[in-house]
Amino acid sequence: MDIELRNNTLFFDGCNTVELAEKYGTPLYVMSETAIVEKCKEIRETFLKKYEKTRAAYASKAFLTLSMCKIIEREGLCMDVVSGGELYTAIKADFPAEKIEFNGNNKSVEELELAVDYNIGRIIVDGLDELGIIEKVCREKGKKMSILYRITPGVKSDSHDYIVTGKKDSKFGIPLDDEVIFPAIEQAINSKYVDFLGFHFHVGSQLHNNGSHLQALDIALKLIKDTKDKYNFVTPELNIGGGFGIKYTGADDKKPYAYFLDPMMERIENFCKDLNITRPEIVIEPGRSIVGEAGITLYTIGTIKDIKGIRKYVSVDGGMTDNIRPALYQAVYEGVIANKAEEPKTDVVTICGKCCESGDILIRDAKIANAERGDIFAVFSTGAYGYTMASNYNKNPLLATVLVKKGKSEVIVKRQTFDHMIANEVIPESLK
Numbered sequence: 001m002d003i004e005l006r007n008n009t010l011f012f013d014g015c016n017t018v019e020l021a022e023k024y025g026t027p028l029y030v031m032s033e034t035a036i037v038e039k040c041k042e043i044r045e046t047f048l049k050k051y052e053k054t055r056a057a058y059a060s061k062a063f064l065t066l067s068m069c070k071i072i073e074r075e076g077l078c079m080d081v082v083s084g085g086e087l088y089t090a091i092k093a094d095f096p097a098e099k100i101e102f103n104g105n106n107k108s109v110e111e112l113e114l115a116v117d118y119n120i121g122r123i124i125v126d127g128l129d130e131l132g133i134i135e136k137v138c139r140e141k142g143k144k145m146s147i148l149y150r151i152t153p154g155v156k157s158d159s160h161d162y163i164v165t166g167k168k169d170s171k172f173g174i175p176l177d178d179e180v181i182f183p184a185i186e187q188a189i190n191s192k193y194v195d196f197l198g199f200h201f202h203v204g205s206q207l208h209n210n211g212s213h214l215q216a217l218d219i220a221l222k223l224i225k226d227t228k229d230k231y232n233f234v235t236p237e238l239n240i241g242g243g244f245g246i247k248y249t250g251a252d253d254k255k256p257y258a259y260f261l262d263p264m265m266e267r268i269e270n271f272c273k274d275l276n277i278t279r280p281e282i283v284i285e286p287g288r289s290i291v292g293e294a295g296i297t298l299y300t301i302g303t304i305k306d307i308k309g310i311r312k313y314v315s316v317d318g319g320m321t322d323n324i325r326p327a328l329y330q331a332v333y334e335g336v337i338a339n340k341a342e343e344p345k346t347d348v349v350t351i352c353g354k355c356c357e358s359g360d361i362l363i364r365d366a367k368i369a370n371a372e373r374g375d376i377f378a379v380f381s382t383g384a385y386g387y388t389m390a391s392n393y394n395k396n397p398l399l400a401t402v403l404v405k406k407g408k409s410e411v412i413v414k415r416q417t418f419d420h421m422i423a424n425e426v427i428p429e430s431l432k
């Protein structure tokens with residue numbers, strides 16, 4: 001287990017979190033390499049090894065650093081990127097180009113050029129005009145690019161509205177109206193500049209129920225059948241996205257990967273048998289489920305305000321700048337005072353950040369031990385979409401990130417300094 005309580009202290013992947021806070025300062029992201037590796041292993045054991053012709057592309061938007069690229073490469077996964085910056089990070093970490101897949105609803109020409117120059121594995125085309133741009137870039141560079149079409153399956157999944165992506169009213173994907181999708185498929189199949197591999201869908205994120213994955217799958221399979229009937233084209237690849245939910249709190253009913261993937265694979269295999277076609281290669285794109293529970297954030301407690309009969313605010317030295325999720329999605333987290341980890345949780349408080357914003361609340365009504373200035377507060381399951389969605393609001397510097405493994409710790413992202421924050425600012429002559 002990555003989380004342990006010893007001598008009234010929280011340990012994470014064998015490291016004393018109070019000592020981590022002292023050594024590296026707070027606020028601090030702590031990522032457990034052991035936990036990340038365990039997740040990758042679960043994917044290998046229950047999906048990649050169990051089913052032939054499968055790949056898993058880590059959705060790097062969840063947490064991406066050069067070191068993370070190295071771990072993902074070592075663990076045998078591919079990488080999904082969604083911007084020039086993510087692609088650049090993977091390139092700088094020498095991530096194998098053919099294992100990179102590029103998603104995104106508005107890729108720029110420069111980003112597509114970078115992808116073609118670097119000979120990445122696949123571009124997931126997200127709109128009708130994108131194919132033309134890729135064809136032009138490939139023509140100019142004398143290259144051919146493998147592509148898939150991201151489709152909008154038109155299903156509604158059960159998660160926060162901001163993180164569901166499969167419904168028809170979405171900025172993502174190509175809608176499945178016959179007069180839209182089939183000409184696009186025909187153009188891709190006949191193109192000299194791309195290899196058309198098939199389809200991609202992603203229904204949403206933080207899901208604990210496989211219903212929308214299965215619904216979307218049925219829609220994608222029908223499209224594969226129609227494509228075969230119309231063009232005698234057997235789809236070589238199907239990407240079924242990510243979205244597998246994690247445990248933020250005791251209320252989250254987390255499921256293993258197999259809960260989502262086994263019934264999908266069974267359906268795909270039966271479908272292919274019935275149609276007498278070779279099964280497409282199946283790709284998944286997990287992000288949060290690989291890193292979410294592998295991360296915690298350590299803060300130092302500062303001001304405590306007890307508004308009698310109303311609420312007790314316990315402030316920490318970070319907040320919405322390092323974890324925007326509670327403010328943006330009303331996401332719920334749990335935490336503990338790391339140096340009082342085994343003391344009775346006798347108080348109910350609101351853990352708030354230090355930003356000038358009333359909504360800068362990390363946890364409402366947290367049950368914790370008696371908090372005092374200087375205590376170290378740990379928030380669990382912050383490994384996904386914390387670091388990658390961080391901001392410099394109120395000119396708060398971005399946090400350092402430490403990678404821990406069986407009692408050892410190493411910095412993988414240095415703390416931003418005030419100087420880093422103003423490094424790109426210029427005062428024009430007119431203001432001097």
Ligand code: LLP
Nearest residue numbers: 059202205206242243244285286287288385
């Ligand atoms: N593939 C595609 C095409 C995606 O758009 C996403 C997430 C994933 C894979 C990975 O999904 P995951 O396995 O991590 O659920 N910032 C939000 C989450 C946005 C997810 C966007 N797309 C949050 O903090 O909840």
